[in-house]
Amino acid sequence: MKIHFIGIGGIGVSALAKYYLEKGHKISGSDLISSEITEALKKLGAKIYIGKHKAKNLPEDTDLVIHSLAVQPNNPELISGHRMSTILSYPQALGELTKQYFTIAVSGTHGKSTTTAMIGLILVKAGLDPTVIVGTKLKEFGNSNCRVGKGKHLVIEADEWQASFLNYWPKLIVLTNIEKEHLDYYKDLRHILRTYREFVSHLPRDGILVTNREDKNIRKIIFNQFSIFNFQKDKSKNKQKLKKLLKVPGEHNVLNGLAALTTVRALKIPDKISLKALSEYKGCWRRFEEKTIKLKAKGCKLISDYAHHPTEIKATLKVIREKFSGKEIWCIFQPHQYQRTFYLFDDFVKVFKEASIDRLIITDIYDVAGRENKKIKKKISARKLIKAINKPQAIYISTIKKAADYLKKNLQGREVVIIMGAGDIYKLGEQLNNFK
Numbered sequence: 001m002k003i004h005f006i007g008i009g010g011i012g013v014s015a016l017a018k019y020y021l022e023k024g025h026k027i028s029g030s031d032l033i034s035s036e037i038t039e040a041l042k043k044l045g046a047k048i049y050i051g052k053h054k055a056k057n058l059p060e061d062t063d064l065v066i067h068s069l070a071v072q073p074n075n076p077e078l079i080s081g082h083r084m085s086t087i088l089s090y091p092q093a094l095g096e097l098t099k100q101y102f103t104i105a106v107s108g109t110h111g112k113s114t115t116t117a118m119i120g121l122i123l124v125k126a127g128l129d130p131t132v133i134v135g136t137k138l139k140e141f142g143n144s145n146c147r148v149g150k151g152k153h154l155v156i157e158a159d160e161w162q163a164s165f166l167n168y169w170p171k172l173i174v175l176t177n178i179e180k181e182h183l184d185y186y187k188d189l190r191h192i193l194r195t196y197r198e199f200v201s202h203l204p205r206d207g208i209l210v211t212n213r214e215d216k217n218i219r220k221i222i223f224n225q226f227s228i229f230n231f232q233k234d235k236s237k238n239k240q241k242l243k244k245l246l247k248v249p250g251e252h253n254v255l256n257g258l259a260a261l262t263t264v265r266a267l268k269i270p271d272k273i274s275l276k277a278l279s280e281y282k283g284c285w286r287r288f289e290e291k292t293i294k295l296k297a298k299g300c301k302l303i304s305d306y307a308h309h310p311t312e313i314k315a316t317l318k319v320i321r322e323k324f325s326g327k328e329i330w331c332i333f334q335p336h337q338y339q340r341t342f343y344l345f346d347d348f349v350k351v352f353k354e355a356s357i358d359r360l361i362i363t364d365i366y367d368v369a370g371r372e373n374k375k376i377k378k379k380i381s382a383r384k385l386i387k388a389i390n391k392p393q394a395i396y397i398s399t400i401k402k403a404a405d406y407l408k409k410n411l412q413g414r415e416v417v418i419i420m421g422a423g424d425i426y427k428l429g430e431q432l433n434n435f436k
Helices: 011-022 036-043 076-084 090-098 112-125 161-167 189-200 235-245 251-266 271-280 310-323 338-343 345-354 374-379 382-389 400-410 426-432
Strands: 002-006 026-031 047-050 064-067 086-089 102-107 131-138 144-147 153-157 172-175 208-211 227-230 289-295 298-305 328-333 359-362 394-396 415-420
Touching: 002 011, 002 076, 011 026, 011 036, 011 064, 011 090, 011 131, 011 144, 026 036, 036 047, 064 076, 064 090, 076 086, 086 090, 090 102, 090 153, 090 161, 102 112, 112 131, 112 153, 112 251, 112 271, 161 189, 172 189, 172 251, 208 251, 227 251, 235 251, 235 271, 251 271, 251 310, 298 426, 310 328, 310 345, 310 415, 328 400, 338 345, 338 374, 345 382, 359 382, 382 394, 400 426, 415 426
Parallel strands: 002 026, 002 064, 026 047, 064 086, 102 153, 102 172, 131 153, 172 208, 208 227, 298 415, 328 359, 328 415, 359 394
Antiparallel strands: 131 144, 289 298
């Protein structure tokens, strides 16, 4: 089968492209910019078109077109695809796969990628040979976001944006937590809860829900239609075990570990196997990823993290301060999406006001193609965020390049630098790693 992917560089779409490549299908795809993800797909045999989307990018005999949700209806490749082949969005295409496997879907506002990775790695260690599709890259999967196995289990990260997860039909759902998020799509918390409740209802009568009953929002939506496992039950004993063996730091990762452990216990996998797998877990790409940059004959610690929601930022900065007590902490944050920044503005201000950091740099807001509102873009900016935070150590620097130049000039070689955001702020780390 010939499959064309529009927006093939996206972290989810690219995983599906790799899945079909490994299944022997002929893959082509397009994206606006080249990246390490598109280059990796090229090496696997995909035909990739970079730059402005064009109808001629689609082979005439294309059987299926899969597109990112960010692709607009007037996209020329999408229009051309409607004339010649079947069209599916990424969640629709992934939804079709969920019907073919015993699917484990990991959902929630925070912790999806890490929990998905942990469950996938435990299933590998248990010899179940799962297929895993995750919204980040794992060293254990050859620095990839997809592992294609021959077993019956499919482990996926079930994203709630635009209610994507309503396309999925899992046998087991992991629900980590629920907070206000993606308010560019959801009207309010009630809308969010209603959508999660509908997703949970996709479980069959003999389905399994692994969740956190201590989360007040989760308690509002769960109902006793199926088996429910509470990963916070008897947590003290399990938490101590995980704190000792996990390489990834932080209370939030202990909770992710508890969710993964509870999930595989429901699948009757022995703790001996699970705990060994968790102890060997190396962490995800851009999830508290530690590096060292050489500066003035000293080692300056650099950490790259995907945190882009106030709750995630608070958790990450707490870990930084605990792990590097007594060190000078510099945080460079790139807000992700104008609407998220606008709707959660007060929460962002609060978390940075209360944060125990020595220097804060905020860059321009990352503009998410296909998801921004022009009216809101005029109302919000990184400068306004800095002004509201109102701390002398908090400054605005517009671009990644300028932020890199500032750091090169002002770092002394004893600091811990944390770069945070879901956009392209990780490129700042690449620039800093190039200087000594």
